[in-house]
Amino acid sequence: MNRRPAWHVATVVESRPETTTARRLELEVPTWPGNDAGAHVDVRLTAPDGYQASRSYSLASSGDGTRVTLAVDEIPDGEVSPFLVHDLRVGDRIELHGPLGAFFVWRPSDDPAPVQLIAGGSGVVPLYAMAAAHARSGEATPLRLLYSVRSPGDVFFRPELEALADRGLPLDLVYTRTAPPGVSAPPGRLTAEGLRRAVFPAAQRPRVYVCGPTPFVEAVAGWLVDDGHDPAAVRTERFGGA
Amino acid sequence: MSFITRGFSGRRRERDPRLPPGQTLVADWPVLSAGPTPTVADDAWEFVIGTENDVHRWTRAELEALGVEDVTVDIHCVTHWTKLDMAWRGVSLDRVFAEVETAHRFAMVHSFGGYTTNVALDDLLGGKSWIAFEAEGAPLTAEHGGPARLLVPHLYFWKSAKWVQGLVTMPRDSPGFWEQNGYHPHGDPWREERYE
Numbered sequence: 001m002n003r004r005p006a007w008h009v010a011t012v013v014e015s016r017p018e019t020t021t022a023r024r025l026e027l028e029v030p031t032w033p034g035n036d037a038g039a040h041v042d043v044r045l046t047a048p049d050g051y052q053a054s055r056s057y058s059l060a061s062s063g064d065g066t067r068v069t070l071a072v073d074e075i076p077d078g079e080v081s082p083f084l085v086h087d088l089r090v091g092d093r094i095e096l097h098g099p100l101g102a103f104f105v106w107r108p109s110d111d112p113a114p115v116q117l118i119a120g121g122s123g124v125v126p127l128y129a130m131a132a133a134h135a136r137s138g139e140a141t142p143l144r145l146l147y148s149v150r151s152p153g154d155v156f157f158r159p160e161l162e163a164l165a166d167r168g169l170p171l172d173l174v175y176t177r178t179a180p181p182g183v184s185a186p187p188g189r190l191t192a193e194g195l196r197r198a199v200f201p202a203a204q205r206p207r208v209y210v211c212g213p214t215p216f217v218e219a220v221a222g223w224l225v226d227d228g229h230d231p232a233a234v235r236t237e238r239f240g241g242a
Numbered sequence: 243m244s245f246i247t248r249g250f251s252g253r254r255r256e257r258d259p260r261l262p263p264g265q266t267l268v269a270d271w272p273v274l275s276a277g278p279t280p281t282v283a284d285d286a287w288e289f290v291i292g293t294e295n296d297v298h299r300w301t302r303a304e305l306e307a308l309g310v311e312d313v314t315v316d317i318h319c320v321t322h323w324t325k326l327d328m329a330w331r332g333v334s335l336d337r338v339f340a341e342v343e344t345a346h347r348f349a350m351v352h353s354f355g356g357y358t359t360n361v362a363l364d365d366l367l368g369g370k371s372w373i374a375f376e377a378e379g380a381p382l383t384a385e386h387g388g389p390a391r392l393l394v395p396h397l398y399f400w401k402s403a404k405w406v407q408g409l410v411t412m413p414r415d416s417p418g419f420w421e422q423n424g425y426h427p428h429g430d431p432w433r434e435e436r437y438e
Contacts, residue, residue: 005424009245045247045250046245046246046250047246047247047250047252048251051251051257052244052252052263052264053250053252053253053266054264054266054322055266056321056322079266083249083250089248092248092249093247093248094247095244095245095247097437100437101423101424102423103276103419103420103423104276214272221277221278222279224278231277231278231356232277234277235276235277236275236276236277236278238273
């Protein structure tokens, strides 16, 4: 299939709150060629005077078909995310360039190595796409997701992740500030020990995908390498400065 | 094919002429990399150039003896951010290549951790690139490529390889890591050479 990146016109068909700060956008893109799980797009907005602003967003959807899902977390002093979260309405059109990214993707394959997904905050978006694609594929390769969030209201794709967990996805949620009732562990940042307990051990030679804010990815990837994971098997995607 | 996005006016009305198309100014310095940050010991670091004729090696002290320059340049990341007027300190590739003989016109840059990126020698020479050890008045942190990264400010920043180890000259152009993964072989921000 030809999935070379190109410009596409996307029409908003659904928009609803995703977390306390994020919005889920369902887009209909008639010319969309399909995408691998983990791919991203550039979103371009154009003002009446010709001013344009572009930002990259990971896709929460994958596979064939012309329906594309974004989950946009608002950056309070941002220029594009507040518009997408607050102003964009059903029926509006935006431009997408994509699908982009051939490296931070998961595809069904003959590789029997287990797959470990590790997300911080909105970094779960491409990893959710991978977990969902893995479940759809029926692949026997083990896959698990470790997901760090501040509080229960910050969980992206909660119903979908719970459904995947019900079907057998090992899902480890770490609450860093506020844990929901019934969770025995006190809230706190992920530690090297907590990471080691939740992920496939290095001896199983897992393929690891880490996505989140830079300090989170930096810490997690460092601990993984310290624990003997092959750096070449650890793929990272980051957002934010350092 | 662009059309107006209903309701969008944008925040920054004045556009700095130093901003290439599709770019947005940032004040912080975002970090992007494909894998874990490699740990590179300062005292073990050396820079290596391999050509059809020879292999050349420089320790950091030997490189700095060629002449350290302070440059202030703008950097442009393919993910749409631009940082203006960044102060860098490093050694020009011109000074390094003064000691190298090659008929090749291209190079594959290699980093600790296995990253590669291809650059034409015309894009490295003529005051266009440096081996940088410092940015904004401080040694490069590991996240930003320390102890040394390539600096090729007139191309998108993925060409400015972090944790640079050296380069191998090539008779013909050949794609590096991101270039094999969909990015443009050249990467000129003013022509928006983002994706292949």
